[in-house]
Every structure is written in structure tokens, then in C-alpha cells.
Amino acid sequence: MHICKFFCNFAAILTTYMICNDLHTALSAITSRYSNDQIVVVKDASVSFESAYPTLPLECTETTKSLETVTRIWDFFFAHDLTRRGLVICVGGGVLTDSAGFAAATYKRGVDYINIPTTLLAMIDASSGGKTGFNYSGLKNSIGVFAQPVETLICPQWLTTLPTEQFLSGYAEMLKTGLLEKSLWNQLLQYDLDTMPIEPLTPLIADCIAVKERIVASDPNEQGPRKALNLGHTFGHALEEQSLRSPLTVHRSPLSHGFAVLYGMICELYLSVTRLGCDKAPLQQLTQLMLHYYGRPQCKCSDREALIRLMQQDKKNERAAQINCTLLSNIGEPAINQIITPSDASEAWDYLFSL
């Protein structure tokens, strides 16, 4: 038997985040680097973004984050003879940047793309970290690849016209990031969610991205430390998927991602307090925010079994049907790979539903 081992260092990846007030100037600086190549735009049809490049507008909802949408994007690339040296500009929320990012990352084995997130959630979450993908087989983001955009342009002006529900959805992911870094958490609690001013929000956005990217850089393919970012997502994804399947049993149909994560964080903080002795303050603070701004999740008790089944199928699980989630030992101290039983999960759902 003859064994050869080959060692291969993947090229280091550099992603640049630019927080800018003048989208036009920032974008020109990037597109000038591709002046000899085809540039195309994939955008959320509801976003107003004008350019001279061929543009594919897409209706964007969780149900259109599908293989059919990805094939439409591939077909658009082929129709415009996009080469490997070209550039794809993705403009929209997370549904758009995730699916267009996946299409770009797999087209001819990968073409450069940049993200221009237009929602708070996409700024904080979807357009950093390099996760791309789409929903398949009834499961969220169940097909995808890790692929970094070459640049992400964060323009807080998009937020001035963002509906309150979408703003709150993004803020929930910021709160999750805050739970991973104490000083950020305290700042986030002081932000005025009643008037949602943009100016004091901008440095908080930059801090959230910096915390996330520091974690991602230490573990890009989510083998260990990056799992901290999954806080709230084991319970949250189940709620979100259940809302896609039977939208009538929850109060928003489908439930916004950030709302689902907020409810998921409450469940997971409950387990953090009861199982790991985490301080009660963040659970109480999050619960107050939920009651003031987000509202209760209007689930029926009969949903609980379905939710637990969905948790058992979660792609974050490392063993079949064994629920793996991220809890907190304390603020800023994530405890990854916590295996919880269906009975633990049931108790946490009951706590949430009883609030």
C-alpha cells in the first residue's frame, strides 16, 4: 500500500467592509477594477438601485430563497457571458445576498461578488462571514457553501426607510452579537429603540461586524469557535422553519429571522441559566425587550413537538437527531456544542410560551 499526502494551503481571503455615506463613489472605486470585464447586478426587486449594468431584479422572500431562484441567477450570468474575471453586485437583504452569493460562488467554480446589504439584518449578519446558500427540502439554508464576498458596502442610509419590523429583526442579531461581548451588550441596551436614530447606530453596526469577523476569522468553516455565533439559532431556526410550513400558528407569516432568533435566545438563555448557572440579568433584559418591542411568539402548544423534530434535523447537529446548541456560561462566554435532550428543549419552549 502506497500513501501520498499532499498539503495544500488555500489562499488567504481578504474581505473589506466599507461603511460609507456615498454609495456611488464607493462602488465606482470597486467597479473600476473590473473595467475590462462584465459586471452584472442581482437585486431585490423592491430596492431602488440604478446602474448602467445588466440587472436581474428578484422577488425576495424566504419561499423564493430556492433552487429555482438560483437557477434563474445562473441563467442570467450565462445570458450575459459573465466570465470568471467578472463581478456580481448583490443588492438587497439576506435572502438576496445569500442566494446570489451562492450562485456567484458556484458559477464557473466561483466569480467575484460584492454585497450591498439594504437591511440591518443583512448588514450585521448575512453579508459578513461568507455563508451563502438557499432553502431546500423544507430546511433553511440547507444547501450552500462558504464563500467570502470581495467587498461589503454598508450604507446606513438604507435604514432610514426600513420598516420597523425589519429594523427590529436586524437589531435582534445585534443583540446576539452583544451577548458574545459584554461592553457591546451594555451599549446595545442603551440604544433608543423607540426612535431608532441612525447616527448612534452606525458605530454599533461597525462593532457588531468587527466582533463577528474576529470570530469568523478564527474558524471560517465553523469547526469550533464560530459556533458561538449560532446562539439563539437552534431554537430560532426551528420556529422560523415551522412558520414557513404552517404560517397560521405564529403571529407573523413567515416569521422574520431576527424575531425567531430573539425568541430562540430567550429559550437558550433560559437553559444557560438553569443548566450552566449563567447570570439571570441578560435573560431578564432580553425578555423586557421582547415584551416592549417584539411581542410574544403566538405559538400553539401543539407546535412544540414539530419544533423539536425540526431541531433534531438541524444542520448544526453533529450526530443524527442529537440537538447541539450554543449556550452561555455568562455574557461574553459562549459554551458551544451543548447537547440538550428533547425534554430540555420542551422545558425551554414552555418557558418562552408562558411569558
Place this chain on the structure above:
Amino acid sequence: MHICKFFCNFAAILTTYMICNDLHTALSAITSRYSNDQIVVVKDASVSFESAYPTLPLECTETTKSLETVTRIWDFFFAHDLTRRGLVICVGGGVLTDSAGFAAATYKRGVDYINIPTTLLAMIDASSGGKTGFNYSGLKNSIGVFAQPVETLICPQWLTTLPTEQFLSGYAEMLKTGLLEKSLWNQLLQYDLDTMPIEPLTPLIADCIAVKERIVASDPNEQGPRKALNLGHTFGHALEEQSLRSPLTVHRSPLSHGFAVLYGMICELYLSVTRLGCDKAPLQQLTQLMLHYYGRPQCKCSDREALIRLMQQDKKNERAAQINCTLLSNIGEPAINQIITPSDASEAWDYLFSL
């Protein structure tokens, strides 16, 4: 304007190639590492491979190397609750390992897979180097990702029952590798293609993989030096795609990949001699091998325009419609990024068709 740059080192990738006489023992050593996780097999339906794991047999031709096949593989993974920690065993030729490798690399953003190539072509080419994908929009491998298998098991025994045409197809890729390293080229010319003995072939297989992997390791995402491996493929892919579109105008329908690459190498060596002053010997030696073993490509002159159009759409081109190919300054001295005009291409096709 606020710019943050984050630097992210992707984990180094280690691929192990094992040349083995006892597949069962070699496979057990790998599967024992996944004893707590789901293991599934995706195999070419025509290959005899028995195991206790859930198995998806697939009919494998260039026309089934499609998105439909990839979705069947994803559905199979979901049906068996494969987790991210599971293992996919891919058994078959390049069509199988490319499409099953892509399905594994994108399922839940990537699950481990191993390749057990059963054809000479797959041993030499498809199952090393980390290229996965499928044919889309009428173009070969036009959707895909770079993803390394965790292990590749090369068992030369598979070759004892391989049809002659498939053996010759694989040998053409070995010849291509030989053109990138002079000592290997001379050894390959001495191999007895009349009787095709396995024992002297085995070290040649190992050498070809070593040459390829050394090149891939220096440039995994094909930004530069890896393009040397595309020798013969700019002309070859066009022939292969044309044969998929109108199979009656070429003598094998569809044309085997290695045959197409051999014809492509003759065109590209012709340009290497006439444009770069490459020594004539390898062109003459390859032509002799073609006439003795492979036969002439039976193309009509009317195919030439269609072939050139296909070359202009090749995903290896860096500028739209500008044909980019790899030529040789001499044996072992590839010249990448050679831009050729449609008239150069036409002249090279004429040379091939006149032989």
C-alpha cells in the same frame, strides 16, 4: 468613510491518496473514523461495489451529469439524515465523482467525502485536484466548486475490466501530465498500449497524481500555475461539447473526455510549434499515438465555426469571447494565458482534420 479589513486564513487542506490492492481494508480504516456518524454511498450503477451503507446507484453519462442528478443526490442525503459530520463515499468514474463531490461539498455547506475512482481517467484526473461540478446550460462543468475529498483510494484492480476505449481515454490525460514533466513523458511513451499491463502502469499513475497535486498545491483556485493542467482542454472541451450537441458529426457519441483532450493537445501542440517554437517531437509522437490507437476525430468542416464559438464561451477565458489557452514552450515548460485569435484556432483545427 470607514474601512475595516479582515484577514482570514482558510484552514490548510490535506488530501491523502492511497494506492492500494485491498480496497476493503483501506476503506475500513477510513470508515472507522466515522463510526458514530451516518455513512452513505453514491455509486455508478454499472460498478460492482457492495457495502452495508445506504447506497444510491446512478446511471452515469455526460448527459446525466446534470442539476437533476445533483438534486437526486441531495434528496438521498436528506432522506438518510446525513449530518455535517457524516461521510459520503463516491464510487465511479469522473461523472460520478464530480457530481457527487459537488453535492457533498454544498450539502449543509459541506460534508466529508472520499473518492474511489473506478476508471483510469478518474484516478488521474477527476478525483484529484478538488474540482467538482456538473454540466449546465450546455456547457461542461459550468457550475461547480473547488472542494477536496478527504481521501482518494486508487485501486488499480478496477482497471483489469475497463473497456479499451475508457483505458485510452484515461491514458490521454496521463500523456497530458507527461507533457508537463519530461522524465514522465519519456516513461509514458515506453508503456505498452497494445497489452495495457497493470503492474508497470501503477507507478506511472502515482507519478501523474504527484505531478498534478504539486501543481494544484501551488495554486488551488487556478489563478495562475494550475492553468498548465488545462493543456489540450481549450480545444478538447469544445470538441466534447460539440459532440454532446450534435453527436452524429463525430465518430464517438458522445466523445470520451480523454479522446477530446488528445485531439485538443494535437491542436495546441501545433500552435506551440508554430507560435512558440516548441520542439516538434512531442507533436509527432502524439500524432503517432493518435493514428495507432485513438483514430482520427471524424468532424465535418462545418463543425469548425461551432467549435470556435464554443471556445469563445469557455469558462477558462478571462475576457469575454477572448480564447485563452495553455501552450508549451517545450516539454515541461507550459506557457499559460496564451490568447489566440479565431483565425489561429481555425488553422489548428484544419491541421488536426487534415491528419
